[in-house]
Amino acid sequence: MAKEAQRQRVRARSAEPGAPREAGPRPETDVAAPGGARGARAEAAPEPAPAGGPGARDDHGRRIRRAFSEIAPRYDLLNHLLSLNIDRIWRRRAVDRLGWERAPEGLYLDSCAGTLDLGVELARRPGFRGTVIACDFARAMLERGRWKLAGLPVRPACADALRMPFPDGVFDGAMVAFGLRNLADAQAGLEEFARVLKPEARLVVLEFTLPASPLVRGLYLVYFRRVLPLVGRVISGHPWAYSYLPASVLDFPGPVALAERMVAAGFSGTRWELLLGGIAAIHTGRRAGGRGLAVRDP
Numbered sequence: 001m002a003k004e005a006q007r008q009r010v011r012a013r014s015a016e017p018g019a020p021r022e023a024g025p026r027p028e029t030d031v032a033a034p035g036g037a038r039g040a041r042a043e044a045a046p047e048p049a050p051a052g053g054p055g056a057r058d059d060h061g062r063r064i065r066r067a068f069s070e071i072a073p074r075y076d077l078l079n080h081l082l083s084l085n086i087d088r089i090w091r092r093r094a095v096d097r098l099g100w101e102r103a104p105e106g107l108y109l110d111s112c113a114g115t116l117d118l119g120v121e122l123a124r125r126p127g128f129r130g131t132v133i134a135c136d137f138a139r140a141m142l143e144r145g146r147w148k149l150a151g152l153p154v155r156p157a158c159a160d161a162l163r164m165p166f167p168d169g170v171f172d173g174a175m176v177a178f179g180l181r182n183l184a185d186a187q188a189g190l191e192e193f194a195r196v197l198k199p200e201a202r203l204v205v206l207e208f209t210l211p212a213s214p215l216v217r218g219l220y221l222v223y224f225r226r227v228l229p230l231v232g233r234v235i236s237g238h239p240w241a242y243s244y245l246p247a248s249v250l251d252f253p254g255p256v257a258l259a260e261r262m263v264a265a266g267f268s269g270t271r272w273e274l275l276l277g278g279i280a281a282i283h284t285g286r287r288a289g290g291r292g293l294a295v296r297d298p
């Protein structure tokens with residue numbers, strides 16, 4: 001019953017203008033489709049309209065895309081500074097959890113790829129012979145990371161994570177670092193991952209979370225609410241992007257709830273590990289078999 005309702009939901013979504021099609025990528029994103037030969041050129045692709053049509057979801061997408069476009073020039077600097085470079089270790093750990101070794105020539109997705117660090121981390125792994133499609137709807141972020149590519153098999157694609165221009169079941173694995181929290185509808189984002197992954201392919205989600213220990217949590221919140229927004233505002237010059245960050249983390253589901261959401265979106269074997277006293281977490285799950293439709297009560 002729930003499955004059928006979900007199928008109807010997915011069918012309805014697919015009927016929306018610009019919704020993902022089974023036939024292949026949408027023309028505005030010049031991305032190598034699996035089996036296709038074209039390379040991706042972020043600069044050639046107009047930024048997609050945020051998914052969701054008119055309304056709150058649409059506004060959210062626009063706001064977020066604009067904010068990231070504006071902070072793009074300072075994004076890497078602030079990332080490494082505010083995390084004392086720990087973000088690099090976390091991305092490495094996330095790639096460790098992807099299980100790409102099972103299909104080293106496969107096609108992998110880095111969604112909400114920003115300045116491409118996660119995709120580059122995967123593409124640089126010795127023995128990796130596949131391709132990474134690095135998808136983000138803020139072209140300025142992709143452009144900012146372009147210098148890191150230097151011949152690596154990473155193809156940037158300017159596209160919305162809620163409506164990716166890829167056919168069903170094409171990726172051998174997918175990952176998202178600090179991106180799921182930014183989506184207007186994280187559940188729809190997880191379902192979109194389930195749609196584009198092959199059965200049994202793995203999804204890795206690296207995201208901030210709140211430490212369970214009251215002491216660590218208290219200290220973390222002081223840093224997060226006071227220091228981080230101030231440093232972020234001064235260096236980026238953006239009035240609210242770095243105040244939005246702590247607010248979005250506070251709003252985001254905790255590790256247990258996120259694991260449940262992944263299951264609801266069609267992932268199995270879901271597990272997570274906490275990083276640095278629980279200020280971040282890496283969730284993994286396998287796309288359950290079947291026809292690739294997420295199973296969730298509407």
Ligand SMILES: C[S@@+](CC[C@H](N)C(=O)[O-])C[C@H]1O[C@@H](n2cnc3c(N)ncnc32)[C@H](O)[C@@H]1O
Binds near residue numbers: 138
């Ligand atoms: C905090 S950054 C993370 C970037 C990168 N993954 C990293 O580890 O540094 C979040 C990124 O998600 C992108 N993003 C947010 N919502 C998106 C959406 N609906 N579709 C595509 N990209 C999105 C933003 O443009 C931004 O580049």
